[in-house]
Amino acid sequence: MKKIAVIGAGNVGKVLGLALSRQGYALVGTVTRRAETLHAAGELLQCPVYEEPHLASREAEIIFITTPDGIIAEVCQEIADNNGFLPGQVVVHCSGVHSSGILHAAREAGARVLSMHPLQTFPGTEAGLRGLPGTFFAVEGDPEAFPVAEKLVSALGGNVMSIPTEMKTLYHAAACIACNYLATLLDGALRLYQHMDVPGEQAMEALYPLISMTLENIKEVGPEKALTGPIARGDAATIQSHVAELGRSFPGLLPLYRTMGRETVRLALRKGTLDAERAEKIYQYLEGGFAENDGSLFHR
Numbered sequence: 001m002k003k004i005a006v007i008g009a010g011n012v013g014k015v016l017g018l019a020l021s022r023q024g025y026a027l028v029g030t031v032t033r034r035a036e037t038l039h040a041a042g043e044l045l046q047c048p049v050y051e052e053p054h055l056a057s058r059e060a061e062i063i064f065i066t067t068p069d070g071i072i073a074e075v076c077q078e079i080a081d082n083n084g085f086l087p088g089q090v091v092v093h094c095s096g097v098h099s100s101g102i103l104h105a106a107r108e109a110g111a112r113v114l115s116m117h118p119l120q121t122f123p124g125t126e127a128g129l130r131g132l133p134g135t136f137f138a139v140e141g142d143p144e145a146f147p148v149a150e151k152l153v154s155a156l157g158g159n160v161m162s163i164p165t166e167m168k169t170l171y172h173a174a175a176c177i178a179c180n181y182l183a184t185l186l187d188g189a190l191r192l193y194q195h196m197d198v199p200g201e202q203a204m205e206a207l208y209p210l211i212s213m214t215l216e217n218i219k220e221v222g223p224e225k226a227l228t229g230p231i232a233r234g235d236a237a238t239i240q241s242h243v244a245e246l247g248r249s250f251p252g253l254l255p256l257y258r259t260m261g262r263e264t265v266r267l268a269l270r271k272g273t274l275d276a277e278r279a280e281k282i283y284q285y286l287e288g289g290f291a292e293n294d295g296s297l298f299h300r
C-alpha cells in the first residue's frame with residue numbers, strides 16, 4: 001500500500017507527508033481547513049489539493065487524519081457520510097490521547113483503523129523532519145493493519161511501540177509531563193533569571209549545560225541516581241530560604257516550586273540519601289513552615 005492522503009496538512013501532516021513521499025509513497029491528495037494553507041500545503045507536498053476530505057480519501061490506500069484531536073471523529077464521520085472510505089483502506093490518526101476507536105465510521109465502511117502517535121514534538125516542518133529518525137510511534141488498532149503501520153514507521157526511520165488501547169490516556173499524560181511540562185518548568189527558571197535582569201539568551205546559554213547534563217545523566221542512570229541538590233542532600237535550610245525569597249520576590253512561582261519540591265522529596269527518599277526526619281522538615285518548609293505532614297509524602 002503506497003498511495004497516501006493527508007487530511008489536515010498542519011505540523012504533523014506535512015512532516016509525515018514529506019517524509020513518506022521521500023521514501024517512495026505517493027501523495028495523492030491533501031486537505032486543510034483554509035484556502036491559503038491548502039495552497040501552501042499543495043506547493044510543499046507537491047500533490048493535488050482538495051477542499052473536501054472525501055475527495056482526497058477516495059484516491060488513497062492509506063489515509064492520515066491529522067487534524068486537531070477534537071475534530072478527528074467528526075472529519076472521519078464526514079468522509080464516511082460522503083462515501084469517501086473504501087473497503088481495505090487503512091485510516092490512521094496521530095493523536096496521543098484518543099484510541100483508534102474514534103475512527104469507527106471508517107471501520108463501519110470496511111476500512112481498517114489505527115492510531116499511530118509519534119512520541120515526538122513537531123513545532124514546525126524542518127524541526128519535525130529532523131526529529132523523526134529514532135522516534136517511537138505508539139501503535140494501536142486493528143491487528144490486520146499492524147503490518148502497514150510497521151512499514152510506515154520503518155519508512156519514517158522510527159520504532160514501533162505497542163500500547164494497550166485502554167492505556168492510551170495514561171501513555172499520553174506521561175508524554176505531556178516529559179515534553180510540555182518540561183517546557184513550563186524551564187520557563188519558570190528563565191523567568192527568575194529575567195527577573196534578575198539576565199538577558200533571555202544569556203540565561204538560556206547559562207542554564208543549557210546544566211539542563212543537558214541532567215538529561216544525559218537521567219538517560220544514563222535514571223532519575224533517582226541522577227538527582228542531586230539540596231533536597232537529595234537533606235539541606236533543609238536552603239529550601240527554607242528558597243521558599244521565603246520566592247514568597248517575597250516571585251510568589252507566582254511558589255506553587256510550582258512547592259509541588260516539585262514535594263515530588264523531589266519522594267524521589268530523594270527512594271534514592272536513599274534523605275532520611276525521614278529531614279524529609280519531614282523539608283516538607284514543612286515547603287508548606288511555609290506550618291503544615292503538618294499528613295503522611296501522604298511517604299506514599300506513591
Ligand SMILES: NC(=O)c1ccc[n+]([C@@H]2O[C@H](COP(=O)([O-])OP(=O)(O)OC[C@H]3O[C@@H](n4cnc5c(N)ncnc54)[C@H](OP(=O)(O)O)[C@@H]3O)[C@@H](O)[C@H]2O)c1
Nearest residue numbers: 008009010011012032033034037066067068094095121122
Ligand atoms: N504537533 C505535535 O507536536 C504533535 C505530536 C504528536 C502528535 N500530534 C498529533 O497530530 C495531530 C495533528 O496535530 P498538529 O500539531 O499537526 O495540528 P495543526 O498543526 O494544528 O494542524 C492541523 C491541520 O488540520 C487542518 N484542519 C483543521 N480542521 C480541518 C477540517 N475540518 N478538515 C480538514 N483539515 C482541517 C488545519 O488546517 P489549517 O492549516 O487551515 O488550520 C491544519 O492544517 C493531532 O492529532 C495531534 O495530537 C501532534
